[in-house]
Amino acid sequence: MSYKSEYIKARKRKIIILLALIVFLSLPASAGLTAVTSGPQTIAKADTVTLTGTDALNGSVTLWIVGRNYFDTKTATPDKKGNYTFVIKPEESNKFSSGEYAFLIQDPGADKIFEIAPLLWSDGIRIADQGKAITNIGQKSSFPADIGPVAAIILNISGQTGVDDIFTPYYFYVEEPYMRFNRVSESDSGKLPDQTTGEAILITGITNVGPENLLQVEIRNATSSDLITSQTIPVESGTNTNQWIYSLDAPGLPAGSYIVTISEQKYTTTGNASALLTILEYRIAGTTTFSSLQPELPAGGETLYGVILPLIISFAALVIIGIIMLASLRK
Structure with a gap:
């Protein structure tokens, strides 16, 4: 070269x-x-x-x-x-x-x-x-x-x-900001899995808002809308989307139906979600309550029962008095 x-x-x-x-x-x-x-x-x-x-x-x-x-x-x-x-x-x-x-x-x-x-x-x-x-x-x-x-x-x-x-x-x-619950029933839209009295409550979900945000969780009585409890929770970073976790220590909530709402504190136009939570009464397997042993009365039976019973007692008392008087006359 x-x-x-x-x-x-x-x-x-x-x-x-x-x-x-x-x-x-x-x-x-x-x-x-x-x-x-x-x-x-x-x-x-x-x-x-x-x-x-x-x-x-x-x-x-x-x-x-x-x-x-x-x-x-x-x-x-x-x-x-x-x-x-x-x-x-x-x-x-x-x-x-x-x-x-x-x-x-x-x-x-x-x-x-x-x-x-x-x-x-x-x-x-x-x-x-x-x-x-x-x-x-x-x-x-x-x-x-x-x-x-x-x-x-x-x-x-x-x-x-x-x-x-x-x-x-x-x-x-x-x-737009959004909040979503995990484990919401597909057949019963907006309903979380039932939980039991006496136990801690754990609810999780996802959101697209950033980790610098705080979320507000409120639990209200489903019938009266009375506020039962509220808590501020952080947003946690995720791989594909961010997540949130809400927990309530034992004994949790009394038996009943509740509306759980989660929202972003600084943005109120959108960015909130609600779900129904049902708390069932705790019961040991194989046991029954006293009320379950009582016979069921037909509609209005309690009122009818409360009227007839005194009449029967009064009639029985009159019969007894009549027998006593009849016996006295024979003597």
């Missing part, structure tokens, strides 16, 4: 290494993004959303939030190591609508200047390149539940010649 061929190969290797280095230095600011949401890829309305990123070495970072009936941008200034954080507070996420939302992390690139920016006009949201409007993505009220096509327009503009802004998209589904 000639010296010239070796030289050409060596130059190619250097060029490849140089290009790799350039790519590495211009990695998007969200290369190390960590998202803390209500659940995996899910945001429940009125929950806090935290996005933490690394490697933001080109100055400020902008977050675009695009979703059904919603559009907003936020800017964060990274620290000296390139770490940055965006926090969407409950009062903000409460404005989200159900559907898919795009979270676009925008890095200004090596020139540290944002070329791509939104222009909020009365007829819609226009996307501009260095101040010049390129396209109109419409009004936020017209955004579909599937936000992918709208986000794609923004991402495609960032690929134009002369633009070194780097967009990295992340997608999350926004849901």
Whole structure:
């Protein structure tokens, strides 16, 4: 192999290494993004959303939030190591609508200047390149539940010649808060398994709200609606969905029917569920109560029995008195 061929190969290797280095230095600011949401890829309305990123070495970072009936941008200034954080507070996420939302992390690139920016006009949201409007993505009220096509327009503009802004998209589904009970009867909708007096009560369920939330459990008499007991419980993180556990130590509840309601404390429009719980009287197997040994009377039998018995006794007393008087006369 000639010296010239070796030289050409060596130059190619250097060029490849140089290009790799350039790519590495211009990695998007969200290369190390960590998202803390209500659940995996899910945001429940009125929950806090935290996005933490690394490697933001080109100055400020902008977050675009695009979703059904919603559009907003936020800017964060990274620290000296390139770490940055965006926090969407409950009062903000409460404005989200159900559907898919795009979270676009925008890095200004090596020139540290944002070329791509939104222009909020009365007829819609226009996307501009260095101040010049390129396209109109419409009004936020017209955004579909599937936000992918709208986000794609923004991402495609960032690929134009002369633009070194780097967009990295992340997608999350926004849901209304919900609470659900485990082991609810399918044949008798909304009914929990019967439990017994004298025993501890354990009720579990799932929810899509985040672990930072507290849930309120109330147990009321099913007939009078009187509050029997209430308790605040935490949300526990789960693999696919979060869960909650409610327990009441022995002796539990007296025999009767109860309505159990669980709800999120800070969000009352939705996000609650109720179920019927029946507590049965504890009874040792093979035993019977005194009442079970009594003969059953027909309807109204107790009243009839209470009237006839005194009459029978009175009649018997008269007969006895008559016999005594008759015996006395014969003497």
